[in-house]
Amino acid sequence: MSDKPGETPDDGQNPFKGTPFEQFFGAFGGGMGGALGGAGGGLPDLNQIFSQIQFLMQPYDGPLNWDFALDIARKTVAQEPDPTPGQKQKDAVADAVRLADHWLDETTTFPSGVRSTAAWSRAEWIVGTTDVWKVLVEPIAESSVNALSGALPEEAQAMSGPLLGILGKAVGGMLAQQVGSGLGALASEVLSVSDIGLPIAPVGTAAILPANVAAFAEGLDVSEDDVLLYLALREAAHQRLFAHVPWLRDHLIGAVADYARGIEINAQGIQAKIEEQMRGVDPTNPESMQELLEGGLFDMPRSPAQDAALQRLEVTLALVEGWVDEVVGQATAERMPAAAKLQEAFRRRRAAGGPAEQTFATLVGLELRPRRLRDASTLWGSLRTRQGTEARDGVWMHPDLLPTAADLDDPLGFREGATAPPELSDEDFDAELKKLLGPDDTE
Structure with missing residues (x-):
């Protein structure tokens, strides 16, 4: 509230002043100053406000009626x-x-x-x-x-x-x-x-x-x-x-x-958009309030x-x-x-x-659209052809085993080398060859 003589309390007590909601709540009869306390600066006249938008105020629990x-x-x-x-x-x-x-x-x-x-x-x-x-x-x-x-x-x-x-x-x-x-x-x-x-x-x-x-x-x-x-x-x-x-x-x-x-x-980045949507909205008019959402406020x-x-x-x-x-x-x-x-x-x-x-x-x-349905179908079919039905269905055992977006980019290559033997280094190859042929045969 201002200390300057002659200054209206509305100018100093409107908590929405300078925000996207100033015009919205200003429409509730006489501006937010009157709504938020009138001459005595007390609590807002909720009964008056409630009667104006009672069509939206049916009792319900949770975020949605x-x-x-x-x-x-x-x-x-x-x-x-x-x-x-x-x-x-x-x-x-x-x-x-x-x-x-x-x-x-x-x-x-x-x-x-x-x-x-x-x-x-x-x-x-x-x-x-x-x-x-x-x-x-x-x-x-x-x-x-x-x-x-x-x-x-x-x-x-x-x-x-x-x-x-x-x-x-x-x-x-x-x-x-x-x-x-x-x-x-x-x-x-x-x-x-x-x-x-x-x-x-x-x-x-x-x-x-x-x-x-x-x-x-x-x-x-x-x-x-x-x-x-x-x-x-x-x-x-x-x-x-x-x-x-x-x-x-x-x-x-x-x-x-x-x-x-x-x-x-982002309050700063989105304020202009909200102000645009709020402009001209009459909170006592159900159709006007509905247009608020249809206009993309939540987009x-x-x-x-x-x-x-x-x-x-x-x-x-x-x-x-x-x-x-x-x-x-x-x-x-x-x-x-x-x-x-x-x-x-x-x-x-x-x-x-x-x-x-x-x-x-x-x-x-x-x-809720599977944009890459064809790629996914190709991936599952390729995996079944190469490794069998059990391998295809086994991928669902854990979410960490699921193909990724990158795998859908190359559906034919998913787990392509899963059944191939691991690559051996030269030392490993020599060791395995010695086991197979015996020490005398490799000298």
Whole structure:
């Protein structure tokens, strides 16, 4: 507060003055000076502020309002017919997975990982995968909210704790809306629970979405039965890998968590961008607040830690999808004439990603696409040809044995010399020759 006569307390008590949030909170009726204490300089009028943005202030725990997010997701899928699969479709899925597992027995050392099969509607996919989405998304949401608050100077954070809490809840509410929209859009496109490469369903549950499979099959010159069987092969292969490589699930989810922990905001470098996004935002207008996120407020440059986590995630996803591609290719080589066409269709689909996948990538800053699927499939196939199925599958014994990004640059050379005898020096060669021929023969 200023000691100069006639100077308004607003000029000296606005903790956001000179920060990207000055205009944002100045919109709350009369500026931050009035909001933060009025004539008496006491606590801010939280009741007034709360009433202005109550649409974003529903009570919830954690960084995201999941009830709100799931409601948005259900409403998104409800925009189109979403029938519950009938018994005939459930039986067809169970039969396809059973046949797929039988074929895969001949192509991999990993036994079946399927405990149950299911035919899901889009809404059932949302419910069945929510628990894992929480694990994946919450660290990113929490880090984003914390990073946004951290863009303020320390004195501003100390003086505006209550309002920062409201800001965090408001941002969490808006993120929940985008998460819900993203999940709803994904539910309209995914073909099975393993479709995006991450283990997002309960262990051992092989679930397929018949409605989405039918829509996908319409664009192919292949029967829907063949599409279902090929998808069942991919689903069963994923289940085997995640069931019998115990570290893989945590390895992938951990990469997402590491990505979230790496979220950083350079207050000086990013201030201009935040100011641009904040300019003209009316915090009492829900549509204006939503545009704040859609305008790219959280589209920040990645930190070195994020780059490392993202590379680890992308390489591992490519290795998972490449291994699945390889073992399914083996299983269908002499059994399914349409397999080559389906393999190419799935490769392109996974490498390019659909509109919903791109939407979710914008949302969380991650692209769940195995960009190097073809290289990974070539690597696994080459290793099997040279060293056998057990050697190929044995690479999954420990994460340190996995191929790296550099190995994907030369997929045919991975472990090329693993079965060759070690090179011997001249002295070692002479010693081994003496052992073989005897001392008299070498003098």
